[in-house]
Amino acid sequence: MDTLEKLEWATIIGGTVLLFGLGALALPVLDALDNPDYYGEPDYVVKVEAGQWYWKFIYPDGSESGELKIKNGDIVRLELESPDVIHSFYVREMGFKVDIIPGKTRIHVISAETPGEYWIQCAEFCGAYHGGMTTKLVIEE
């Protein structure tokens, strides 16, 4: 086998191993993103309404707020809905986005593990004030 053939085989085998390896390693990440039971049974449900151009969070006791406030250690099931256009719930530090599509309820479970304040941003262009559609995720001690 000459050098060119060796290089050819190295490229084919190396590329195949890399592609399939990365594909296999992506499976647990995809499961973590899509599986609503990833963190186990949620402690409570918060309904999230995303509209032009506001965020509204409705807690189990019926109270509402413009910021998402949860306690450290809670596992919270978010039920996200939109009355108008597509929005996207995005917390950079949590590494995910959830598109909120009108007429559907999107489910996403989050785990509060690090107290602090984080930005929630709409990550889907939703009109003139899309850029201002931000609020806070507050994880309390």
Added chain:
Amino acid sequence: MGILSTFDRIVWGISVIVTFVVLFIVGGGWLLSWYPDPIDARAALIAQYFNLVYIAGMFVSALFVGTFFYFIFKFWDREQPAGLD
């Protein structure tokens, strides 16, 4: 020795390594340091995978781009006039 001399291998290797270092710096440094720290286990898992893809992608890019530079170094005919002169 085949079609590649020791000198060729050294030039190729250096081209790939230099390209990797340049891509690494341009790409944001060590493990996407500009990205915020993950705050939960799932975010850490996602960040870990992103870092892996980042390194693997950079390695493959460096291999291809570095090989391209190696071809330029090897087959560049320095006796031909350059440009429009």
